[in-house]
Amino acid sequence: MTGGYLKGRIRREDIISAAAVVYGEAGYHGSSLREIAKRVGISHAGLLYYFPTKEALLAAVLERRDAEDSEREQLTVPPGLEVLRHFVALAEHNVRHPGIVDLYSRLAAEAVAPDHPAHEYFEEHYRQARESVIGSFRLLATTGELREGVDPDFAALTFIALMDGLQVQWLTTPADVDLVGSLRFYLRTLLAVPLDPED
Template sequence: MRTPSGASVREIAKRAGVSHAGLLHYFPGREALLAAVLGRRDERDAARFGPGDASPTALVERFLDLAGHNARNPGIIELYVRLSAEAFAPDHPAHGYFTRHYADVRRFAHSALLGLERQGLLRRGIDAWAAAVSVVALMDGLQVQWLTSPAEVDMVGSLRFFAGQLMVAPTE
């Protein structure tokens, strides 16, 4: 069951079956708690989608699989989108989480794109770093659009299209 976006720490503690003071012992506020939820989600996603074939094309497929997984979990996407919009200020409790998260995701995408480039699968003239930043921005924007119009926005299809624009068509 999704927690309403405006739930207080007291309400969250009650639903979790812990005391308000107990929850505040570990998390100084609601935003810090929600950032920890996203951090735990990242750990689970890394375990679910991280191991396996490390070839560049497999990494692209895992990224697309992750987008599909996210689409089946709208509550976590909503939490991510709301909190990311609030956390740009350096003094926000979730700012550190998003700074690390974006750096990690950009590095992952950059690594996959460099691998594609080494294999001759990245189109000539594509800057791997700029493309990595663009992939992350595209994913975030797609999530916002998908929350607004899920029947009209295919996150995985849009990401697959973009990846296809970056990659050289396979030769027959």
Template sequence: MAIDDGRVRRGPRGPYAKSEKTRMVILDAALNVFAESGYRSGSLRNVAERVGMSEAGLLHHFPSKSALLAAVLERRDEQTQEQFDFDPSHGVEVLRSLVKLAEYNASTPGVVELFCTLSAEATSPEHPAHGWFKERYAFTRGMTLTAFRELAESGDLRSEVTPEEASRGTIALMDGLQIQWLLDRDSVDMAGDLRSYLNALLTRPL
């Protein structure tokens, strides 16, 4: 339960609460299945088996595999937003959170592989995750651009670097580091390399 304006608000009860809990369990299982087998090879049956239900029961919560994938991606984003500060008005904190995110991603190689594979496949407009990735990159560009503009106004971004260049370069570096890390995890430090790049853009270190 949560407290707001002096009033106690309780979470959902009864069948709805049970259904929502089941939905979250399914999403966590689906993320693991897709991370281990990929979206194309990971089946609804695999997911259903993980949570101890029939495929028909799973389809009661998610009408299709593409709908399940969309919900998994949204769930992953929600978890990331809860863990890290991505308020673009806090420029330095956004950059620090990006470094922390890169560090966290190194602990979930299966998820990183899934996202790298999906982002490449989703460049096709017909892919079920195309819309999600398009919106996600638009959001990320906007967030980092706002953060770097705030840093430029405060004098923390080097004068020879534009916020636009910094935003594009940061996103490109994060994506590229993930691929290199998947291919050779012993030679690539995603968080360390990202921190070094960002420090090179700033007038004072993170």
């Protein structure tokens, strides 16, 4: 690895980090490449060398977020209780990193517009999240670990929605919202078995 290449990698990562902070503060639409360049301490032209468009930088921020999430929480474990435990662990991690939650909530709300550059990303994000959880709830239904009469598909959809809605409410009124406790409460209403020994 040459010094120049390494320097380029570091600079690129710095820009992505600064962009994540600015999106969290001002939203994607409210941000500018000029402002992000200023935070990193480089020129506007210097930033354009790495990210020629706002969209290219947004894509890099989202890619990094996904890579970090899946590395940390291994959300690709086989279906079952373990998947639900990983989502609870993800929530525990998020509570300690409100900046990540803020960025995600802001972008998700902006990107409901079909012409937003992150719209497809979030469509795909929701599909994947639901699929991963649907598989688990369906399996738990067959093993009798899901409470009788609970529809696995509705359980999955509402579980993902609850995580999202809790995050915004928690960011707004942190003292009133026990984010992880609320998720555990919800899983207790759905499951016929304890989620884990703490439950």
